[in-house]
Amino acid sequence: MATLFSLVLTKVAILLLCIAPISLSLTFKKIPLPTGATGPASFAFDLFGGPYVGVQDSRILKYEGPTTGFINVFFVGNLIDQVEAVCDGQTNDSLGPTCGWPFGLDFNILTQQLYVADAYFGLLVVGSNGRLGTILASGVNGTRFRFLNSVGLDPLIGVVYFTEFSVVYQLSNITQVILNGDATGSLLKYDPKTRQVTVLLTRLFGAARVAVSANGAFVLVSEQIGQRIQRFWIKGPKRNTTETFITFQGRPNKITRTGLGDFLVAVNVITNQSTQNVLPTVVRINAFGTVVKRVALDRQYNDTGVTEVIDHLGEYYIGSQYVNVTFVGVYGIL
Numbered sequence: 001m002a003t004l005f006s007l008v009l010t011k012v013a014i015l016l017l018c019i020a021p022i023s024l025s026l027t028f029k030k031i032p033l034p035t036g037a038t039g040p041a042s043f044a045f046d047l048f049g050g051p052y053v054g055v056q057d058s059r060i061l062k063y064e065g066p067t068t069g070f071i072n073v074f075f076v077g078n079l080i081d082q083v084e085a086v087c088d089g090q091t092n093d094s095l096g097p098t099c100g101w102p103f104g105l106d107f108n109i110l111t112q113q114l115y116v117a118d119a120y121f122g123l124l125v126v127g128s129n130g131r132l133g134t135i136l137a138s139g140v141n142g143t144r145f146r147f148l149n150s151v152g153l154d155p156l157i158g159v160v161y162f163t164e165f166s167v168v169y170q171l172s173n174i175t176q177v178i179l180n181g182d183a184t185g186s187l188l189k190y191d192p193k194t195r196q197v198t199v200l201l202t203r204l205f206g207a208a209r210v211a212v213s214a215n216g217a218f219v220l221v222s223e224q225i226g227q228r229i230q231r232f233w234i235k236g237p238k239r240n241t242t243e244t245f246i247t248f249q250g251r252p253n254k255i256t257r258t259g260l261g262d263f264l265v266a267v268n269v270i271t272n273q274s275t276q277n278v279l280p281t282v283v284r285i286n287a288f289g290t291v292v293k294r295v296a297l298d299r300q301y302n303d304t305g306v307t308e309v310i311d312h313l314g315e316y317y318i319g320s321q322y323v324n325v326t327f328v329g330v331y332g333i334l
């Protein structure tokens, strides 16, 4: 009886939320990052919780709950002394190549390893044996990666998909890169068994995030500048082919899979073409590429772009790469 009652209540709540999306903000909370940590671009969860969060100064933090808050767990830099002395809390863009920036995260539950797409260093893995990441690949065919953006694992076989946003991107000229319509991004694959990197797709318009379908049949890759998500088939009759999955009136950033097999995308809708002002939103799409929900986040983020939304046990963690974002946003219902 109680269950039925709460089910009805939930339905009523969902109905109300659909009619009045503003009430969603009531369920929004902010988890403050430690002093000096900003730009929580990406999240990952292990079996026991999290999130792990990559922040701008090279650190990967882990949330240990409200009492402890965030702790430093890993660094991606090469020398831990240098990393702690030079990088901790820094917000200087020119230190990126020294310190790194863990821009995309995903956790392999089976091997207990955290995979990291570092903007500057390449693809890394961090296990339980140390605080520094191990670089798995820093380039392909003798060319160094220029700006890795995200990593997404095939949950069944542990194959790692990752993206390079652009080869001409620099933090200082992102607006320029976007307005020029740069198409130098790519989708890549790393096979932990062979340790080989394979290029799957090139000429992507600002490749942002990759998410693998629940059964590993396809990979979705979002193109921020191209304003669309493409589907690359890994298995089945369409294997090795690509099709447009969905297009947006805005810039889709990272894309994550929910426990139910839907996908969540952080989409920054452009509100002024000349200034590139945005309205940050979250879009939920089903496995057929149909939008099932949109939520505007301007009440929480103003016109600051969001980078990622990820579902963990019914809570939605919201990230943003920008230096003045000093918290992790958490929604109760989306």
Ligand SMILES: *[C@@H]1O[C@H](CO)[C@@H](O)[C@H](O)[C@H]1NC(C)=O
Binding pocket: 092, 093, 094, 095
């Ligand atoms: C940023 O780092 C660069 C390289 O270390 C340095 O030359 C510059 O002075 C720093 N800028 C600021 C504002 O600290």
Ligand SMILES: *[C@@H]1O[C@H](CO)[C@@H](O)[C@H](O)[C@H]1NC(C)=O
Binding pocket: 141, 199
């Ligand atoms: C990498 O090099 C191989 C051999 O030279 C070539 O066949 C392949 O097209 C190259 N791939 C890319 C992405 O440049």
Ligand SMILES: *[C@@H]1O[C@H](CO)[C@@H](O)[C@H](O)[C@H]1NC(C)=O
Binding pocket: 168, 169, 170, 173, 176, 177, 180, 182
């Ligand atoms: C961005 O800056 C880099 C380095 O300064 C430059 O090589 C690249 O051409 C710039 N990109 C655009 C689109 O202007």
Ligand SMILES: *[C@@H]1O[C@H](CO)[C@@H](O)[C@H](O)[C@H]1NC(C)=O
Binding pocket: 239, 240
């Ligand atoms: C798919 O592409 C890979 C790599 O380019 C190639 O090895 C494989 O033979 C292709 N498979 C099909 C079915 O075209």
Ligand SMILES: *[C@@H]1O[C@H](CO)[C@@H](O)[C@H](O)[C@H]1NC(C)=O
Binding pocket: 271, 272, 273, 274, 275
């Ligand atoms: C876009 O921004 C420019 C520069 O601030 C401003 O002049 C223009 O009115 C804005 N356009 C809209 C539609 O708000």
Ligand SMILES: *[C@@H]1O[C@H](CO)[C@@H](O)[C@H](O)[C@H]1NC(C)=O
Binding pocket: 300, 301, 302
């Ligand atoms: C949004 O802007 C208002 C004023 O314009 C400011 O007070 C507030 O702190 C901003 N909120 C965020 C999350 O930046």
Ligand SMILES: *[C@@H]1O[C@H](CO)[C@@H](O)[C@H](O)[C@H]1NC(C)=O
Binding pocket: 300, 301, 302, 303, 304, 322, 324, 325
């Ligand atoms: C970040 O700063 C910009 C202005 O520089 C402001 O418009 C925006 O609201 C700020 N966002 C957050 C989340 O603090």
